[in-house]
Amino acid sequence: MDSIAILAATAGAYLLAGFVKGVIGLGLPTVAIGLLGLMMTPSQAAAILVVPSLVTNIWQLAAAGELRALVRRLWPMLAGICIGTFIGVVLLPNGSPPQATVWLGVALVIYAGLGLIKVQFSVPPRAELWAGLAVGVATGAATVATGIFVLPGVPYIHALRFDRDRLVQALGLSFTVSTVTLALALYHAGEMHMALAWPSLVALATALAGMWLGQIVRGKVREQTFRLWFFLGLLVLGAHLASRGFF
16 A cells, blocks of 8 residues: 555544544544554554554643642552553563454453443442552553553543543543553564654644544533443444454
8 A cells, every 4th residue: 555545544544533532532542553454564553553642642631630649549550551561562572362352342342331231330449559550460461462552441440430521531641651651562572663754643633633523522511421422432442343353
């Protein structure tokens, strides 16, 4: 495929991915890698992801105040992400089997289904230290294996019972740490190349535009509607991941 076609496909994929992220606070890696993975290797798609993912996640976490308090609460999970990413790089130096992404999608569909029927989970404050660390390690390893930051970090953050805006900010903080550690893993694997500079810049511009539009939509919906969209978004993203094992 020629460079113009790649840039056009990148622009379309990241405009949609940015919009999804703007509405529900996540989905940029899943949508973008899922679409671009049809025309390039997953590692190349993940390398293009680094810059737009980092910038949009910083925007997302900086959109509201009280960041210091959020870091104090989530630091065990953030530390675990770094540890899990390092473990994943060591144990999965040549990538993981495609079944990893399929099972990730299946688990996400199950979690979204439980959320849609209003089965709620919660994490008691006394368990946040060890639970956050364990979830972070698993999330870091899953990020290296699949390039996706969703599980089990998103269900854990949701179980902390943040309000809508704080939930989106917490997701942005978690995804920022995951993006930085993924970038280090890709650099270690030799997947970061200057040839990806233009696709990365196109991805950044269109992701920001899509995210801006998505945030406008999110600001106009009620809390209950946001919750419905959040779980429907997870359901669609999970189904998309799971279907990659069959197509």
